[in-house]
Amino acid sequence: MIFNSLTFLVFFAIVMALHYAPFFSWHQKKINLMIASYLFYAAWNPPFVILLWVSTVVDWWAAQWMVRAKQERTRKLWMLTSVCVNLGMLGYFKYGGFLMDNFVSVAAAVGIVYHPPGWDIILPVGISFYTFATLSYTLDVYLRRSAPAGSFLNYALFVTFFPHLVAGPIMRPTELVPQFDEPRQAKANQIGFGLALLTLGLFQKVVLADGFLAPVVEAVYDAHGKAPGMLDSWVATFAFAGQIFCDFAGYSTSAIGVALCLGFAMPDNFRFPYGAVGFSDFWRRWHITLSSWLRDYLYIPLGGNRHGQARCYAALMGTMLLGGLWHGANWTFVVWGGLHGLYLSVERWLREHFKGFTPGRASILGLALLTFLLVNITWVFFRAKTFTGAGVILTGMAGMQAKPAPLIAAGPMIIAMVIVTAILGTHLAMRKTTLEAVVERTPSPAIAGIWTLLLFSVIIEQGQGSAFIYFAF
Amino acid sequence: MHSSTSPSERGLTGTREGALPPGLRKTAADRPGQAQPVPTRDIPTRPWVKMGLFVLCAVTVLTFAWEWNARTNVGLRAGDIGDSPQAWAESRRVADLAAVAIIGDSRILFDTDQARFQALTGIRPVQVGHVGTNARPLLEHFANDSNFHGLLIVGIADTMYFGMPVIGLGGDAVHNYAKYDKPSQLTGLWLDRWLQRYFAFMDSDYRLSRQAIRFDDGWRKGVDSPYEDVWKISETFPGRQYFMWDRIESDAYLRDHARHAWDAFKGPNIPPPLADKVIARTAEAVRRIRARGGDVIFVRPPSAPQLRVNEQKRIPRALGWDRLMVGARVKGVHADDLPQAQNLLIPEWSHLSRKCAAVFTDAYVRRLAELTPRLKLRVDAPPPLSRADCVPQDVASVKGRRAQL
Numbered sequence: 112m113i114f115n116s117l118t119f120l121v122f123f124a125i126v127m128a129l130h131y132a133p134f135f136s137w138h139q140k141k142i143n144l145m146i147a148s149y150l151f152y153a154a155w156n157p158p159f160v161i162l163l164w165v166s167t168v169v170d171w172w173a174a175q176w177m178v179r180a181k182q183e184r185t186r187k188l189w190m191l192t193s194v195c196v197n198l199g200m201l202g203y204f205k206y207g208g209f210l211m212d213n214f215v216s217v218a219a220a221v222g223i224v225y226h227p228p229g230w231d232i233i234l235p236v237g238i239s240f241y242t243f244a245t246l247s248y249t250l251d252v253y254l255r256r257s258a259p260a261g262s263f264l265n266y267a268l269f270v271t272f273f274p275h276l277v278a279g280p281i282m283r284p285t286e287l288v289p290q291f292d293e294p295r296q297a298k299a300n301q302i303g304f305g306l307a308l309l310t311l312g313l314f315q316k317v318v319l320a321d322g323f324l325a326p327v328v329e330a331v332y333d334a335h336g337k338a339p340g341m342l343d344s345w346v347a348t349f350a351f352a353g354q355i356f357c358d359f360a361g362y363s364t365s366a367i368g369v370a371l372c373l374g375f376a377m378p379d380n381f382r383f384p385y386g387a388v389g390f391s392d393f394w395r396r397w398h399i400t401l402s403s404w405l406r407d408y409l410y411i412p413l414g415g416n417r418h419g420q421a422r423c424y425a426a427l428m429g430t431m432l433l434g435g436l437w438h439g440a441n442w443t444f445v446v447w448g449g450l451h452g453l454y455l456s457v458e459r460w461l462r463e464h465f466k467g468f469t470p471g472r473a474s475i476l477g478l479a480l481l482t483f484l485l486v487n488i489t490w491v492f493f494r495a496k497t498f499t500g501a502g503v504i505l506t507g508m509a510g511m512q513a514k515p516a517p518l519i520a521a522g523p524m525i526i527a528m529v530i531v532t533a534i535l536g537t538h539l540a541m542r543k544t545t546l547e548a549v550v551e552r553t554p555s556p557a558i559a560g561i562w563t564l565l566l567f568s569v570i571i572e573q574g575q576g577s578a579f580i581y582f583a584f
Numbered sequence: 585m586h587s588s589t590s591p592s593e594r595g596l597t598g599t600r601e602g603a604l605p606p607g608l609r610k611t612a613a614d615r616p617g618q619a620q621p622v623p624t625r626d627i628p629t630r631p632w633v634k635m636g637l638f639v640l641c642a643v644t645v646l647t648f649a650w651e652w653n654a655r656t657n658v659g660l661r662a663g664d665i666g667d668s669p670q671a672w673a674e675s676r677r678v679a680d681l682a683a684v685a686i687i688g689d690s691r692i693l694f695d696t697d698q699a700r701f702q703a704l705t706g707i708r709p710v711q712v713g714h715v716g717t718n719a720r721p722l723l724e725h726f727a728n729d730s731n732f733h734g735l736l737i738v739g740i741a742d743t744m745y746f747g748m749p750v751i752g753l754g755g756d757a758v759h760n761y762a763k764y765d766k767p768s769q770l771t772g773l774w775l776d777r778w779l780q781r782y783f784a785f786m787d788s789d790y791r792l793s794r795q796a797i798r799f800d801d802g803w804r805k806g807v808d809s810p811y812e813d814v815w816k817i818s819e820t821f822p823g824r825q826y827f828m829w830d831r832i833e834s835d836a837y838l839r840d841h842a843r844h845a846w847d848a849f850k851g852p853n854i855p856p857p858l859a860d861k862v863i864a865r866t867a868e869a870v871r872r873i874r875a876r877g878g879d880v881i882f883v884r885p886p887s888a889p890q891l892r893v894n895e896q897k898r899i900p901r902a903l904g905w906d907r908l909m910v911g912a913r914v915k916g917v918h919a920d921d922l923p924q925a926q927n928l929l930i931p932e933w934s935h936l937s938r939k940c941a942a943v944f945t946d947a948y949v950r951r952l953a954e955l956t957p958r959l960k961l962r963v964d965a966p967p968p969l970s971r972a973d974c975v976p977q978d979v980a981s982v983k984g985r986r987a988q989l
Contacts, residue, residue, distance in 0.1 A: 112768040113768070116768065116772045117771075117772050117775035117776055117779070118768050118771040118772045118775060121771075121775065153767070154766070154767045154768035154771070155766055155767075155768055156766060157767070233762075251619055256618060256619040257619040283612075283619065283620045285619040285620055285621065285622075286620050286621065286622055286623055287622075289622050290622055299632070299633045300627055300630075300632045300633065301627055301632075302632075303632025303633050303635065303636045304627045304628065304630075304632050306636060307632070307635075307636075318792065318793070322791065322792060322793030323793050323796070326793075367625070371625055376622060376623045376624065376625040377623060377625070378611055378612060378620070378623040379609070379611045379623070382611065394613075395611075395613040395614075396613075399611045399612055399613045400612060402613065403611070403612035403613050403615075403616070403620075404612075406616055406617075407612075407616065407617055407618075411616070411617050516806065516807075517804055517805070517806040517807040518807060519804075519807065520797070520800055520803070520804055520807050520808065520809040520810060521800050521803035521804040521809070522796075522797040522798075522799060522800025522803065522809065522810060523797050523800070523810070524804075526796060526797065545609050545626075547609075547626045547627070547628045548628075550628040550630065551628035551629055551630065555630055555631055555634075555635055558630060558635060559635040559638045559639055559642075562635065562639045563638070563639045563642040563643055563646070566639060566643050567642075567643050567646045567647065567650075568792060570643065570647055571647075571650055571785065571791070571792045572791050572792040572793060573786050573787075573788065573791050
């Protein structure tokens with residue numbers, strides 16, 4: 112089930128009615144939420160609920176036995192059990208075909224011809240998200256950062272809680288489990304603001320990402336056999352930058368709004384990322400819950416910045432390469448992650464060697480635009496399905512296509528560029544503030560007017576119920 | 585257990601009335617290597633309930649105004665439920681057990697009146713055709729499905745069937761059939777249909793993003809503008825029953841645009857080896873369906889002379905249709921061979937008007953009943969229809985005079 116669907120609206124109305132029904136105890140309401148969450152997931156593909164169950168039960172018991180273990184070795188064994196089961200499922204469903212393809216290629220390179228049976232495995236939606244969420248539970252317990260959850264129900268609800276289940280924000284147990292201890296009832300103002308956030312998220316997804324930006328991106332990136340020129344390549348890539356942001360941030364904003372209506376707080380996942388100055392700043396603003404997860408459970412354990420420069424750069428590159436692979440079983444995603452690792456390494460080196468440099472306002476703007484530009488180059492590898500496809504776009508961006516073909520009509524191009532410019536301008540203007548602070552300063556009639564326009568646009572755009580891009584990750 | 589919150593953060597977890605001052609809105613990015621606390625969600629101090637009620641009222645008013653505009657100015661109607669990959673998936677699943685299923689491109693979709701089909705034979709065919717889609721991959725989709733044992737009617741447009749090596753617009757629906765048949769997709773489909781029974785504006789051809797770009801009628805040279813796209817030409821009813829949108833008949837601008845979008849079906853001639861390959865693949869698919877007790881029969885709906893001249897040029901009937909019948913060992917009904925189907929009304933040159941769809945269906949179903957024992961005319965079948973049942977007299981007389989000239 113996806114937020115931008117009629118099914119979800121009905122589902123959400125029922126969940127809200129049950130959540131605020133006076134005749135249910137808090138315990139019963141949590142059970143209701145868990146059943147609803149399983150339905151939310153099963154509506155996509157019922158058998159995969161079993162995976163959720165396996166992940167939930169294994170991690171629950173791993174943490175329990177970890178706490179009871181008297182020897183460090185036993186604790187480690189339970190932690191490794193949890194990691195192996197979770198990453199094993201992720202590996203099988205998400206990377207099985209990829210690994211097999213690469214094995215076949217390597218075998219062919221050394222002269223061994225191998226024709227494996229087709230790897231016809233469906234990717235369970237959101238498996239990367241809930242795998243990371245549940246892994247953080249056992250890892251936090253192992254690292255003694257937190258105690259195990261007090262009840263199985265609270266823990267199972269943490270894993271399955273539908274607002275964050277399939278596309279994040281990737282929540283840590285310490286962020287959500289304590290919220291299940293006490294009854295949560297949102298006040299009327301919280302529900303109002305939650306619905307406003309849900310509207311904003313749907314507007315970003317349905318109207319901007321799917322309605323106006325996706326067709327421009329597809330006109331170039333899916334124009335097989337046609338070579339785009341400089342203008343088309345850049346416009347399509349800028350449009351994709353807008354599309355991926357509106358798609359994913361739209362989901363996160365909707366999720367936060369939905370949770371708020373139920374009385375729960377979820378963390379920010381985006382903080383105006385295209386207003387970032389530099390790449391470490393970008394990753395503090397883009398998909399925050401993933402980047403911080405990778406930092407806490409990969410980069411720091413790999414050594415982080417505590418073991419010298421060389422180890423630090425290696426940890427940085429390793430983290431970003433794996434972060435790229437997390438997004439999809441394709442080498443193009445690895446290159447995307449590698450480019451970001453490279454950017455971060457170069458930035459780190461520059462910071463080391465130009466410690467006294469204090470940029471002025473113009474420099475900050477220039478660096479922000481440079482960051483945006485370089486991020487866009489990485490998006491080429493994220494969006495193109497093959498290196499050949501990425502090469503075609505990059506050649507176009509460099510203006511080196513021998514016979515470029517115009518691919519984007521003027522009208523859609525103008526609209527897309529207006530939207531992307533508006534997104535970029537908003538991010539630059541709001542890089543040091545929050546949406547809430549701006550809303551609080553804005554007169555109520557203006558907010559009500561904007562809210563009306565957003566909701567009306569969503570209704571008359573009549574979204575086609577297309578899945579969020581990050582569902583595939 | 586380590587404390588994961590700084591002193592300034594304590595007391596700020598969960599939800600908070602009023603926006604946090606800048607700098608206090610922490611995220612996991614600000615707390616490396618520690619357990620993350622319950623996040624803070626600050627609620628801007630605004631009258632959210634009053635604003636929400638205002639939004640509800642304003643959006644209701646705007647939506648009804650939009651609905652009024654859709655009905656009165658655009659000519660949309662409630663009950664036109666549209667089509668979607670989910671609807672195709674639903675029909676495809678039903679077709680597994682159907683006595684008669686229809687596949688093909690938009691012509692067989694528009695030109696088959698399912699009610700007339702049922703009135704004649706007692707069987708309501710399951711419509712599994714798809715606009716802009718080559719019928720051959722659809723045929724192979726059925727050939728690969730061991731569940732289907734019925735009669736498959738394959739409607740073809742020659743240039744698409746013989747000359748298009750890919751599936752076309754139906755690719756998403758066909759390739760992702762399993763995905764679109766999932767519970768959440770089906771519930772979404774049912775809710776969408778229910779709403780479309782009451783709201784006319786819910787038409788994918790008149791979405792905000794579609795309308796917003798139609799002002800561009802070719803500003804940039806060398807690229808197809810949104811004006812070149814096929815706009816709305818159909819209405820869709822339960823059972824994926826397509827009919828020509830009556831505004832195409834009554835509105836000269838929309839009709840001319842639709843004709844323009846077809847570009848007279850111009851294109852390169854279809855090389856005989858490609859047609860041979862298509863015939864061979866058709867023969868194989870037909871063989872597999874027949875091997876398990878099913879059967880396949882072809883129908884070639886009519887097209888207007890303005891298109892037919894180019895269709896015939898690109899793949900003459902003798903090289904296409906006639907060789908297909910022989911090569912694939914199939915029977916079929918060509919519109920040219922149906923006296924009742926001559927000079928019917930084809931407003932935008934490619935699809936029959938709604939009334940003429942019933943006439944063509946009447947004609948081809950009667951012929952099919954002669955060709956296959958799987959279809960029998962009912963004893964109480966209605967009398968045959970003729971051109972006079974769908975072509976207005978003035979149009980008929982003009983066409984008659986032209987024919988005489």
